[in-house]
Amino acid sequence: MTINDIPLISTREQLAEVVREIGFLPFFASGIKGFSLKEHVDPAVWFVEGVDGPWEWKTDVGVYGKLFRGKAVFMTPEWYAILACFRRDGYDFEGMYEDGLVPHGAVSIMAELEKGSAPGIFPEDDLALLPMPGMGVLSTDLRVRTGMTDKASGFDNIISLLQMKCFILPTSFEYSIDRHGRPYGWGLARYSLSDSKYKPLIDAAEAKYSPAEAKELLIAHVSKLCPGTTVKQAERLIK
Secondary structure, three states: OOOOOOOOHHHHHHHHHHHHHOOOEEOOHHHHHHHHHHHHEEHHHHOOOOOOOOHHHHOOOEEEEEEEEEEEEOOHHHHHHHHHHHHOOOOOOOHHHOOOOOHHHHHHHHHHHOOOOOOOOOOOOOEEEEEOOOOOEEHHHHHHHHHHOOOOHHHHHHHHHHHHHOOOOEEEEEEOOOOOOOEEEEEEEEEEOOOOHHHHHHHHHHHHHOOHHHHHHHHHHHHOOOOOOHHHHHHHHHH
């Protein structure tokens, strides 16, 4: 299958099938024409109020996170492992920090995620967030636990960087609930360490491929999926 064969996507199940078939699919425009969910989704489910659509399906379809150019991508676990092999470049997190490849704030975030899940937050008013026990640490809790509560802390940028380095992923999203019991808003992410679920696959990929080989696999796959795409375009997408 190439991007020219992707059908109109109207359901969660159709999206899951497409991702299984092609390996990975950016959520929004990727810089390669036709290579995004946005360009293949049914307008009837694309951010329509009161209708479940891709935004609600995010963590129900394979691996989801900011994986290409800091933007959201759906990916199979197998391709995620290959991406991790490339992005980690032979490092574990400690080695990457020691060589100055991630900022100090990343250490606090990784340490808190290592400790495990936290309960949902329940404000004192009549709104609440749905608890998702065992599904990582809620972003608001993570800010408090790391002391990174203001913009100057760089929390959001570090979270994006750790996703791009394939060390963490959002595992679920929690939504505020209005007085009528209905969820609303964009949702708050719960983050977990990627290794908590995908370590065996990542270890296997790192044993089989060098980072350079993993990169070439990714470039070749993008080129195969997107006829007419140059190596330079594919490389720009995945780096």
